[in-house]
Amino acid sequence: MKDIQKAVERLNAGELRSCLKLALHHIALLKEQAAPPGRAISGLIGLHDKLVNRDDTPPSRDPAPGCTRVHIMTGHSFAGCMKLALRELGLADTHNIITISDNFAIGPISRLDTPEGRRTRYDWFRHNIASAALGEVDDPEEAYGELLRRLDQIPEQAEIIVWTSRSVYEQTGMRYALHLLRRKPHPIRICDACAICEEPDRRPDDAVTCRRSGEIGPDKLREAIKRAESSPILSASGIRRFADEWTSVAEQGGVLRVWEDDAVREVPADHFDPYLLETLDRVASAADADGFVKAARVVGEAVGYGEQDIGDEYFEYRLRELIYAGVLEIRGVPAGMRSYSIRRKKRETTGMPLNR
Numbered sequence: 001m002k003d004i005q006k007a008v009e010r011l012n013a014g015e016l017r018s019c020l021k022l023a024l025h026h027i028a029l030l031k032e033q034a035a036p037p038g039r040a041i042s043g044l045i046g047l048h049d050k051l052v053n054r055d056d057t058p059p060s061r062d063p064a065p066g067c068t069r070v071h072i073m074t075g076h077s078f079a080g081c082m083k084l085a086l087r088e089l090g091l092a093d094t095h096n097i098i099t100i101s102d103n104f105a106i107g108p109i110s111r112l113d114t115p116e117g118r119r120t121r122y123d124w125f126r127h128n129i130a131s132a133a134l135g136e137v138d139d140p141e142e143a144y145g146e147l148l149r150r151l152d153q154i155p156e157q158a159e160i161i162v163w164t165s166r167s168v169y170e171q172t173g174m175r176y177a178l179h180l181l182r183r184k185p186h187p188i189r190i191c192d193a194c195a196i197c198e199e200p201d202r203r204p205d206d207a208v209t210c211r212r213s214g215e216i217g218p219d220k221l222r223e224a225i226k227r228a229e230s231s232p233i234l235s236a237s238g239i240r241r242f243a244d245e246w247t248s249v250a251e252q253g254g255v256l257r258v259w260e261d262d263a264v265r266e267v268p269a270d271h272f273d274p275y276l277l278e279t280l281d282r283v284a285s286a287a288d289a290d291g292f293v294k295a296a297r298v299v300g301e302a303v304g305y306g307e308q309d310i311g312d313e314y315f316e317y318r319l320r321e322l323i324y325a326g327v328l329e330i331r332g333v334p335a336g337m338r339s340y341s342i343r344r345k346k347r348e349t350t351g352m353p354l355n356r
Contacts, residue, residue, distance in 0.1 A: 063096035074173025077214035104172035167309035168259035175246035292341035
């Protein structure tokens with residue numbers, strides 16, 4: 001009992017909630033006999049061992065105390081390229097990376113500074129985005145707390161570079177970052193890697209055209225990192241302007257945003273429905289004998305030819321909404337976009353159209 005008491009006292013509030021939720025989950029499995037008893041018992045024993053044998057060694061600071069630059073970006077793909085480019089430039093020891101993994105182009109973003117707002121966003125994804133990997137111990141508080149911890153550990157001497165592009169995914173991420181950084185004393189630069197790679201003084205055969213930073217290879221990114229040093233430092237009013245833009249968009253309460261006329265704009269949730277139906281018609285040659293097309297094919301085409309970078313998850317969510325609305329017919333189980341096919345709903349025998 002002494003070991004258990006010590007283990008519990010070491011946990012913060014978020015960790016306690018996660019552990020309790022996991023323990024109750026395993027108990028429910030035992031009570032409802034929804035799974036072999038051995039699995040639930042093993043889960044409870046594993047939780048006990050993980051807590052009691054937890055290493056109390058304080059985690060190392062991240063970013064490192066000696067770093068001079070902290071790069072903040074949206075998306076793990078871009079972060080991976082950035083990490084490789086910094087290593088090849090010999091800057092890995094002095095330049096650190098903080099990644100915002102959330103796609104703020106979609107889903108509720110109101111009141112994310114509160115537990116209620118974060119829970120609302122988490123629940124929307126859990127209920128609407130079929131491919132969202134939400135594990136049984138996932139907690140929006142953990143991710144938020146970890147991001148704040150890393151921002152708080154940015155050394156005093158470090159400059160901050162926030163990366164963005166024409167992607168609404170990155171534009172919303174950049175504004176969210178500046179919202180969180182608005183009271184920090186560090187010099188902050190905003191850099192668009194895609195725009196840097198497209199600058200007119202580059203050789204025509206060396207130009208790069210891309211929608212998002214994650215499409216830039218490490219070789220092009222190395223040049224962008226060098227040129228980023230000459231980008232102007234944001235003024236206090238500039239930081240406040242971007243932070244206020246985040247607040248303004250977040251307070252609108254919708255679930256879909258686009259990048260239009262150099263601004264993040266909220267649009268109705270069904271904004272892309274006509275485009276998805278046009279895409280379905282365009283790939284009719286891929287239909288089977290009954291006219292059904294794999295949902296993954298439609299989503300892939302929509303992402304590939306679309307002007308907005310909102311991710312494939314939202315397109316697939318809208319396909320399911322069109323199915324529920326009776327606009328589309330389905331064959332298969334909508335557990336994932338590769339597990340079902342769709343076609344436009346055929347007319348009733350009365351001849352009355354069912355198209356919206």
